[in-house]
Structure formats: C-alpha cells, structure tokens
Amino acid sequence: MSALSPNIATRLAPHALPLAIAAFVVVFSIIEPAFLKPDNLVGIVRQVAMVGIMATCMTFVIMTGGIDLSVGPVLALSGVVAFFVMEAGYPLPIVLAVGLASGVAVGMVSGAMIAFFGLPPIIVTLAMLSIVRGSALLLGGPDLHSIRDQPGYTFIGTGSIAGIPFSIYLFIAVSLLVIFLQKMTPIGICVAAIGENERAAFLSGHRTRTTKMWLYALSSFGAALAGIIQSSQVHTASATYGEFGTELDAIASVVLGGTSLMGGNGSVARTIVGVMFLGIMSNGMNILNVSIDIQLIAKGAIIALALALAERG
Amino acid sequence: MPAAANPNAASSSLVEARGLTKIYGNLVALDKADFRVMRGEVRALIGSNGAGKSTLIKILTGAVMPTSGSVKLDGVELPLGRPEEMIRHGIGCIYQHSNMAPAMSVLDNIFLGRQPTRRFGLVDVKAQRREAEELLERYGIDLDLDAVVGELPTVKQKEVEIVKALALNAKVLLMDEPTGWLATSEVRRLHDTIRLLKSRGVGIVYISHMLDEIFTVCDTMTIMRDGCVIAEADVSDMTRAKVIELMVGDRLARESSAAAHEARHPRGNGEVRLSVKGLTRRGMFRDVSFDLYGGEILCITGLIGSKRTELMHAIFGSEPCDAGTVEVDGKPVNFRSPGDAMAGGVGFVPEDRHRDGLMSGMTVTENLVMTTLNRFRRLFLLDRKGIEAASRRSIDDLSVKPPDGRKLVRHLSGGNQQKVLVGKWLRLGPKVIILDEPTVGVDVGAKAEIYAILRAERDRGAAVLVVSSDLEEVMTVADRIGIMVSGRLRSIHDAAGMSMAQVVAEIGAE
Numbered sequence: 001m002s003a004l005s006p007n008i009a010t011r012l013a014p015h016a017l018p019l020a021i022a023a024f025v026v027v028f029s030i031i032e033p034a035f036l037k038p039d040n041l042v043g044i045v046r047q048v049a050m051v052g053i054m055a056t057c058m059t060f061v062i063m064t065g066g067i068d069l070s071v072g073p074v075l076a077l078s079g080v081v082a083f084f085v086m087e088a089g090y091p092l093p094i095v096l097a098v099g100l101a102s103g104v105a106v107g108m109v110s111g112a113m114i115a116f117f118g119l120p121p122i123i124v125t126l127a128m129l130s131i132v133r134g135s136a137l138l139l140g141g142p143d144l145h146s147i148r149d150q151p152g153y154t155f156i157g158t159g160s161i162a163g164i165p166f167s168i169y170l171f172i173a174v175s176l177l178v179i180f181l182q183k184m185t186p187i188g189i190c191v192a193a194i195g196e197n198e199r200a201a202f203l204s205g206h207r208t209r210t211t212k213m214w215l216y217a218l219s220s221f222g223a224a225l226a227g228i229i230q231s232s233q234v235h236t237a238s239a240t241y242g243e244f245g246t247e248l249d250a251i252a253s254v255v256l257g258g259t260s261l262m263g264g265n266g267s268v269a270r271t272i273v274g275v276m277f278l279g280i281m282s283n284g285m286n287i288l289n290v291s292i293d294i295q296l297i298a299k300g301a302i303i304a305l306a307l308a309l310a311e312r313g
Numbered sequence: 314m315p316a317a318a319n320p321n322a323a324s325s326s327l328v329e330a331r332g333l334t335k336i337y338g339n340l341v342a343l344d345k346a347d348f349r350v351m352r353g354e355v356r357a358l359i360g361s362n363g364a365g366k367s368t369l370i371k372i373l374t375g376a377v378m379p380t381s382g383s384v385k386l387d388g389v390e391l392p393l394g395r396p397e398e399m400i401r402h403g404i405g406c407i408y409q410h411s412n413m414a415p416a417m418s419v420l421d422n423i424f425l426g427r428q429p430t431r432r433f434g435l436v437d438v439k440a441q442r443r444e445a446e447e448l449l450e451r452y453g454i455d456l457d458l459d460a461v462v463g464e465l466p467t468v469k470q471k472e473v474e475i476v477k478a479l480a481l482n483a484k485v486l487l488m489d490e491p492t493g494w495l496a497t498s499e500v501r502r503l504h505d506t507i508r509l510l511k512s513r514g515v516g517i518v519y520i521s522h523m524l525d526e527i528f529t530v531c532d533t534m535t536i537m538r539d540g541c542v543i544a545e546a547d548v549s550d551m552t553r554a555k556v557i558e559l560m561v562g563d564r565l566a567r568e569s570s571a572a573a574h575e576a577r578h579p580r581g582n583g584e585v586r587l588s589v590k591g592l593t594r595r596g597m598f599r600d601v602s603f604d605l606y607g608g609e610i611l612c613i614t615g616l617i618g619s620k621r622t623e624l625m626h627a628i629f630g631s632e633p634c635d636a637g638t639v640e641v642d643g644k645p646v647n648f649r650s651p652g653d654a655m656a657g658g659v660g661f662v663p664e665d666r667h668r669d670g671l672m673s674g675m676t677v678t679e680n681l682v683m684t685t686l687n688r689f690r691r692l693f694l695l696d697r698k699g700i701e702a703a704s705r706r707s708i709d710d711l712s713v714k715p716p717d718g719r720k721l722v723r724h725l726s727g728g729n730q731q732k733v734l735v736g737k738w739l740r741l742g743p744k745v746i747i748l749d750e751p752t753v754g755v756d757v758g759a760k761a762e763i764y765a766i767l768r769a770e771r772d773r774g775a776a777v778l779v780v781s782s783d784l785e786e787v788m789t790v791a792d793r794i795g796i797m798v799s800g801r802l803r804s805i806h807d808a809a810g811m812s813m814a815q816v817v818a819e820i821g822a823e
Binding site: 184185186188189190192193196197199200201202203204205206207264265 | 631650651652654655661663668669670671672673674675679682683684686687689690693694695737
C-alpha cells in the first residue's frame with residue numbers, strides 16, 4: 001500500500017456524509033429526473049421536519065453520553081394534551097404552551113432521575129416510554145380525535161408562507177436556535193465537557209446535574225413540538241402516534257451526523273446533515289418504488305454501517 | 314566509559330544494543346543509541362519526557378521496529394520488532410500500569426495465557442504449582458500463590474508481575490516507573506526484591522523520574538536527552554545535581570537548584586486565608602485542624618491511604634464530611650459543591666488528571682477556560698475573542714508546548730497536560746489553591762516549571778496547599794510541612810528546620 005491512501009481516507013472521513021448525499025442525489029436524479037424538481041425537494045424537507053426537530057434537540061443528550069428513547073410517546077402526548085386544551089376552548093397560545101409544557105415536564109422527570117439519582121439513561125427513558133404511552137392512552141383512549149375549526153392550529157402543519165410549508169420554517173428556527181446554543185453560548189462547551197469527562201466537569205465547578213436535567217427537557221421539547229406539528233398536519237390527535245421507530249430515526253440522524261454514542265464532541269449542524277441524508281434516502285427509495293419492508297432493512301443496515309465506521313474512525 | 318560495578322562485567326554483558334536509531338517522518342526519536350546491561354546489574358535509564366527512553370524500551374520489548382541498529386542478548390542477535398520473540402529470548406517488562414487479572418489468584422496470574430496442560434487440554438494445576446514454588450524458592454520471593462491478586466497490596470502485585478516475567482525465563486527485566494503508586498515502605502520492599510533478583514544474576518533496567526530511588530537501588534545509569542545517550546556512569550560517581558544538569562541542560566538545572574535554596578516563607582504574610590477546625594469524616598479522617606496563610610506553601614505529606622485526598626475533597630465541597638468547620642478569610646463557609654468553593658475563592662487541582670482533571674478530547678483553550686466560562690459570557694453570548702486571548706496568555710505564562718490552543722489535550726505530553734490542568738485553575742485567580750500530587754508522572758523539566766508556578770502563586774499572596782507523597786518535592790517547595798498519618802494530621806513543622814530523615818521518621822510513626 002502506498003502511504004498516500006490512508007491519508008486520503010482520513011481527510012475524506014469528515015466529509016463522507018455530504019459526499020454520500022451528493023452520490024445519492026446524482027443516482028436518484030439520473031434514474032428519475034423528477035427527483036430534482038423543486039416540489040420534490042421541498043417535500044423532502046417537509047417530510048424530515050419532525051424527525052429533524054427531534055434529532056437536533058436530542059443531540060446534546062447524546063453528546064453527554066445519554067440517550068432519549070421516550071420521544072415517540074412524548075410526541076403523542078403533546079398532541080393529545082393540546083387537543084383537550086383546545087376542546088376546552090382556550091386560545092391558541094395557551095394550547096401550544098400547555099402541549100409543549102407536557103413534553104418538557106416529561107423530560108425534566110427523566111432528566112432528574114438520570115442526573116440526580118445516577119440511573120442509566122437507557123433504562124430511565126425506556127421506562128418513560130412505557131409510562132408516557134400509558135398516560136397518553138389513559139388521557140385520550142385509543143380513538144382518533146379530529147381537530148376541527150382551528151385554523152390557527154391547522155396552519156402549523158399545513159400552512160405555507162411564500163410557497164414553503166410552515167413546518168419547514170419551524171425546523172429551520174429550531175435548528176438555528178440549537179446551533180446558536182452550541183456555538184455562541186457557554187452551553188456548547190458545558191455539554192461537550194460533560195460528555196468528555198463528567199467528573200472533571202463537576203470538579204471544575206460546572207452544575208453538571210442541573211445541566212443534564214435541562215438537556216433531557218430540551219430533547220422532550222423537540223418531541224412535543226413534533227407532536228403538535230404531526231397532529232396539526234393530519235387534523236387529528238391520537239395517543240398512538242409516534243409509533244416504534246420514531247426514536248430510531250432521531251437517534252440515527254444524530255449518529256450519522258458523527259456524534260458518538262459514547263459522548264464527547266458532536267455537532268448539531270452535522271445532525272441536520274444526518275437528517276437530510278435519511279430523508280433523501282427514503283424519498284429516493286419511494287420514487288423508485290422500493291417497498292417499505294426493504295426500506296426498513298436498508299435503513300437499519302445504513303445505521304449499523306455508520307456506527308461501525310464511526311467506531312473505527 | 315567508566316568500569317561497571319560488577320567485577321566480572323566484561324565477561325557477562327547480558328543485553329548489548331548498538332546504534333539503535335528510530336526515525337518517524339522528520340523526527341529522530343532515537344539517534345544511534347548504544348545501551349548495555351550486565352548480568353546482575355541494576356541500570357537506571359533517565360531522561361525527560363521525549364528524551365527517547367520509551368522508544369528505546371519499546372525496541373527492547375519488540376513493540377517498535379528500529380530504523381537501524383541491533384540488539385544482542387547473551388551474544389545472540391535478536392529478531393527485532395517481534396514482541397513474542399523478545400519475550401522468548403528472555404526480555405521481560407514490568408509496565409507502569411498493572412496487567413494483572415485482579416479477580417484471579419496469584420498462581421493463575423503467573424501462568425495467565427500459557428497454562429501447562431495435560432491430555433485433553435486440561436490445565437495441569439500440580440505442574441503449575443510446582444513450577445511456581447520452584448521459582449519463588451530460586452529467587453527468594455515470598456508470595457501466597459492462592460491469594461487473590463486484587464486484594465494484595467500494590468507492591469505485592471508488582472512482585473506477582475515480576476514472578477510472571479521470571480516464569481517466562483526473563484534474564485533481563487525492564488521496569489517502567491515501578492514505584493509510581495507505591496508508599497515509602499512499599500518502595501523499600503520492592504527495592505529489596507530487586508536486590509534479590511540482582512544477586513541471582515538478573516539484569517534490571519530501572520526507568521524512573523525519582524532520583525532518590527535511583528541513588529538507592531541502581532548501580533549504573535544511562536542518561537538520555539533529545540534522542541541521544543549523553544552519559545553513562547556508575548551511580549557512585551554521580552551527584553544529584555550533576556544528573557539533573559545532564560538531563561535538562563544546565564540552564565534549567567541552575568534555576569531549579571537556586572530556587573530550592575531560596576528563603577522559605579513559613580506563615581507567609583501572616584494573614585490566615587484558610588482555617589480548618591476539627592474536620593471529620595467517619596472512616597476517613599478525624600479532627601483535622603490547621604491554618605493556612607497567604608503567601609506560603611504548606612505541603613501535606615504521608616503514606617498513600619492516609620486520606621489526604623479525601624480531606625482535600627471535603628474542604629473543596631466535592632465530597633461530604635461529618636463534622637468540623639472551614640473558614641476562608643475569617644468567614645465560616647459551607648461549600649456544598651465545587652462551584653460554591655470556587656465562588657469562595659478556592660481552587661483545587663485534583664490528583665488524577667485523566668480521571669478528574671482534563672477533558673482530553675477537547676482543545677487546550679477549552680480546557681483552560683473550563684473553570685472561568687461564566688466570565689466570558691456577555692449576556693447570553695460567549696466572548697470567543699476574549700477566550701482566545703485568555704488562552705494565549707495562559708499558554709505563554711505556562712510555556713505550554715506546542716503553543717497552540719487548538720491542539721487536543723490528549724496530544725500533549727504528560728508534563729504539558731499537567732501545566733494545562735494547573736493553568737485552568739490559575740485562571741480562576743484563587744485566594745486558596747489546593748494541589749493534589751501536582752507532578753505525578755511528569756518529567757524533571759516540567760516539574761521545575763510547575764514548582765516555579767507554585768512559588769509565583771505564593772509570591773502574589775495566594776495560600777498554596779500541596780498534597781504530595783514525593784518527599785523530594787516536599788523538601789523542595791514547602792514553607793511548612795504537615796504530616797498525615799492514618800487520617801489524622803499528626804504535626805506541622807517549619808520546613809527550614811526539617812531534614813528529610815525527620816519527615817520520613819514521622820510519616821512512618823504510628
């Protein structure tokens with residue numbers, strides 16, 4: 001082997017994902033030119049908006065070496081809670097605030113158990129997945145609750161400004177906000193420090209436990225916002241939304257973006273690249289009429305591959 | 314070259330390395346080094362970090378293939394770059410960090426990975442035990458073969474590693490910082506074992522930063538600097554000052570010995586900065602009281618296990634205590650977390666920089682501002698320019714090498730990592746700074762620099778509290794010396810009136 005080839009590999013590694021995206025775009029657009037139409041491209045972003053919001057909000061949790069498996073049920077809960085507040089006749093700002101607060105509350109409970117009692121995140125959020133799903137079902141039952149005559153609420157998921165769906169604006173706003181938190185405020189360094197060496201961060205005077213609790217609250221906030229978009233998009237709230245696999249999409253996007261599940265350095269901006277990659281993959285496979293079962297297998301294989309590559313790198 | 318200590322030296326050259334050179338890219342890590350070890354000789358290998366010691370050792374263990382040069386053992390040319398061949402020919406290595414299986418017995422550890430077997434692949438326990446007993450007999454080492462390794466004192470674990478190497482027919486043992494985590498009495502015991510091995514004809518290479526130990530146990534020394542062997546000598550022909558001078562070059566040596574002889578400042582400027590009264594944590598330490606003054610360095614020494622680290626954590630608020638009070642500048646404080654203590658003007662450089670101190674995957678700059686992040690907040694925003702400037706100042710002040718704030722901490726040498734760790738606490742500008750073993754695993758050059766930093770802190774009026782098991786260090790930097798024995802602060806003395814022998818006697822007293 002020449003000395004050059006490993007060099008090229010290490011230089012290309014950070015750009016592997018954008019390159020893969022470019023490669024897929026070229027392949028899909030050759031097979032099906034409709035792929036590149038503006039309508040389809042906007043459609044892709046609209047499709048990934050909810051997963052995107054959840055993934056950006058979960059990036060910090062994963063950077064601290066934690067994980068949030070409870071996002072699916074939280075998504076369902078916030079929709080159902082928002083529905084009942086709406087039914088009770090409260091104005092839109094209250095509806096949104098209470099819906100989002102239900103999610104934040106869940107995150108704070110998980111976060112407190114993880115941060116203050118030292119329980120493993122995977123178990124706590126797995127337990128929370130069950131508790132929250134149960135609570136949502138208790139509250140909303142198994143029925144679909146249709147949302148009628150709520151133009152403001154419906155606009156969130158179905159409205160457009162300048163031809164671009166409103167949910168895309170929300171995705172962009174949340175992404176910019178979390179990137180801002182990482183790059184421009186002390187939070188970014190605190191989160192990385194906790195992920196790198198939590199004990200050293202504590203001994204350096206950081207309020208590691210409180211910070212961790214709020215990071216889980218942020219993750220749940222993302223899921224709750226996604227829940228509101230979802231219920232608004234389909235004009236119904238249901239305790240069964242956010243089915244199994246929702247959390248996988250969010251976690252996979254973060255991991256594809258290069259954040260290690262072991263914690264440490266990570267990047268919210270690259271999480272968004274991970275989101276786009278999964279979105280383009282799934283859109284392309286839809287266009288090519290790949291059946292859903294094969295799509296699931298392909299997605300799992302890609303995630304496993306990405307993890308294997310990340311471990312080697 | 315001076316005559317070797319061993320009378321029949323000429324005839325019994327055990328290891329003979331000639332012209333070893335290792336080049337990595339543009340860097341010459343080792344430059345035509347010659348190295349010899351005689352039968353029954355304890356040879357010290359000394360040099361600052363980066364002097365080429367580790368490269369030389371790695372060539373001898375087969376972990377690194379030299380660019381050129383040869384190694385002979387008992388006159389037989391060895392195949393280089395193959396660890397299993399080096400072991401087979403009789404080069405054993407005792408690493409700084411233990412390679413034992415702690416839950417297994419001494420016997421199992423000795424034969425780990427190469428159990429003699431009977432038919433059907435069953436382990437031949439009887440043969441193992443016979444062989445092990447013979448070894449212990451031959452080398453005069455006293456070990457209980459059935460003891461569980463993890464429950465043995467550290468020094469006994471080292472002995473198990475030694476026996477394990479001997480079981481592989483090691484003729485020469487390379488010992489890398491063998492006393493790194495040992496208490497004083499354990500060091501003596503290990504040295505006794507080394508003398509036994511020596512009398513049985515084993516050649517020993519003793520790699521250590523501890524000059525005391527080298528003068529106690531070694532016969533000869535090889536001193537390296539910048540990848541070259543710069544001196545070989547009998548220990549009896551050398552002085553401590555001469556060794557340091559050869560290792561670090563004359564300028565640094567002059568500075569450090571000048572500093573050692575400068576005036577002591579017991580009770581510094583006379584103002585009590587930190588006052589600890591009756592501090593107690595059950596099962597750890599009892600009724601500890603002392604005053605620490607601004608402008609002095611108080612070193613607390615004692616055996617490993619005398620609970621000094623736990624005491625410091627209790628003062629800093631990172632671990633609990635059951636009774637007692639702490640005052641800073643005359644005001645009672647009750648630190649419930651490190652954040653509280655820092656707000657109260659107390660800084661704490663912990664003992665283990667990898668576990669407790671640094672974020673090794675983050676940059677030097679990020680680590681340096683870790684304790685003072687809030688000072689760089691403008692409303693919500695992080696003042697990146699301010700951080701860069703602060704980091705550059707610290708890097709200059711501490712002469713961190715390379716002087717690049719974007720470098721990841723894990724890519725720095727041990728000494729430079731330690732400077733970053735100390736530096737991040739100095740950035741806080743504490744009134745009281747506690748340092749727990751501030752120079753463990755740091756080369757002599759960086760040690761001298763860290764001592765200079767401590768003195769500078771003292772001279773700006775800070776109260777400096779150092780926990781150290783390294784008596785040389787205590788005698789060098791302390792204005793006053795506190796001695797802790799089994800969880801009690803036994804006494805505090807003015808350093809000027811103390812000899813090292815007196816300190817040792819008190820540490821060992823029950």
